[in-house]
Amino acid sequence: MKSLNAHFRKVYGEGGEIRSFFSPGRVNLIGEHTDYNGGHVFPCSLSIGTYAVARKREDSFVRFYSMNFEDQGVITVDLKEIIYDEKDDWANYPKGVVSIMKESGYEVSGFDVLYFGNIPNGAGLSSSASIELATAVLLNELNDLHLEMVEMVKMSQRAENEFVGVNCGIMDQFAIGMGKEDAAVLLDCNTLEYTYSPVVLENASLVISNTNKRRGLADSKYNERRSECERALSQLQEHLQIESLGDLTVETFEANKQHITNPIDQKRAKHAVYENVRTIEAAKRLKAGEFDAFGQLMHESHVSLRDDYEVTGLELDALVEAAWAEEGVIGSRMTGAGFGGCTISIVENQFLDSFKTNVAKTYKEKTGLTPEFYVVEIGAGAREVNQLSEAL
Structure with a gap:
């Protein structure tokens, strides 16, 4: 985190309170292609994921930067007009969360954010849902919104469905938001009822x-x-x-x-x-x-x-x-x-x-x-x- 904080200051400059967040990747132990069929899944959140360090701004601008896509530089958007833009590439996922949160009636201020993910790209461990939940949690904390995690999970899924246009089920966001150390979660994707199962592998x-x-x-x-x-x-x-x-x-x-x-x-x-x-x-x-x-x-x-x-x-x-x-x-x-x-x-x-x-x-x-x-x-x-x- 020290390294990320230093990199944040290098990109955005000194001053202000910098806060740090972590959102895991996920893997599904069993229950594949059942989520959109109204069935059960059995995922767990992982020790690898997306780190985010953020600082609140006093205006309506949001600046996104990823250490995984440094060649794309800082991507700046205005809270007054957040639209999907293909050239913004990866940043459309966190932009979508900001958009859905605003659309849901929550007041959010501008912020600067730096992301770093150690989930392998394109591996299917849900780097997109990980960055969505990292963004939802930082928005919740920076703006004192007092949202329940399940609400942030639903908004993150909506961001992917409605803003990015990927018709995913809710499993990825749920596993990442509701994950628990040393446990997998059995989730009924129809009702969102869930139970935790300890995963104690010992040897x-x-x-x-x-x-x-x-x-x-x-x-x-x-x-x-x-x-x-x-x-x-x-x-x-x-x-x-x-x-x-x-x-x-x-x-x-x-x-x-x-x-x-x-x-x-x-x-x-x-x-x-x-x-x-x-x-x-x-x-x-x-x-x-x-x-x-x-x-x-x-x-x-x-x-x-x-x-x-x-x-x-x-x-x-x-x-x-x-x-x-x-x-x-x-x-x-x-x-x-x-x-x-x-x-x-x-x-x-x-x-x-x-x-x-x-x-x-x-x-x-x-x-x-x-x-x-x-x-x-x-x-x-x-x-x-x-x-x-x-x-x-």
Whole structure:
């Protein structure tokens, strides 16, 4: 934080009170492509994320600067007219939060802010939601708005949906805002009811493996999958009283799947239903300390994402299959939207080194790419930080 504060003064000059904030990245342990289908997800917030240092201004200008995109310099906007501008690139995410907060009737003053993120770009660990929540929290604190975290989560999602134009579910923002140290959160995306499950791995660690393949297809395929699920739901609703695919049990789905006339749509719906059931079961298994059973559910999740939802691709499959072959791997699956990005594995600590060496070798042989590995801890959600030890 000392380094960031010094960099802030270099960019914006001396004077005034500088306040520091941290917003984590997130990883979803299980429950993929269930959020917009009215199902459950099981994410946790991470020890890596977005740092923000900010200082209040006495006028209506907001100045954004990111150490991750230094070539773009300082981006200045006036609170009186905040509009989406493609040339502002990354800054549209925090601009969106400011816009939605103002639109919601909250008085906010101008401010200068410097961001630094240590979430790998394009890895699918939700750097966009992380910067959104960092901005929401700093706005809340700088302006004494006394907002509840759930309100800031909803506004951050609206910023991405309405201002940036990305039709995401609420999982990313919720996991980042409501994250808790050493716990994952089982969230019902339909009702926003949630429970925390302690994640005490003892002799094992969470390892995020980055395919280093940029997720070029993710956005278009994401919208395609949403449409396929919506068509399937619409046909089922002609015969069943349901609001979402997340309302279905496996038994009810199997008894009624013939009403979905397109076989592709039927496969997509099958994944949404089975993955939701798996996710609820997985949270129970983890709570009970049944790690092998949890690992098996991770395995089944990846197979379903590969075969029924078809969002994995060569790189993710190669990385997961290499992990499955390694000693000490409790479970491994793709995480995020798919078509590149990352996998999440639970690996026994004594095998961490051999896991990284062997998986990297096998993966490179199959794809020609070199993966990156991050052994991560589960940290707390977005917050103001006053000491270096709190942020790291």
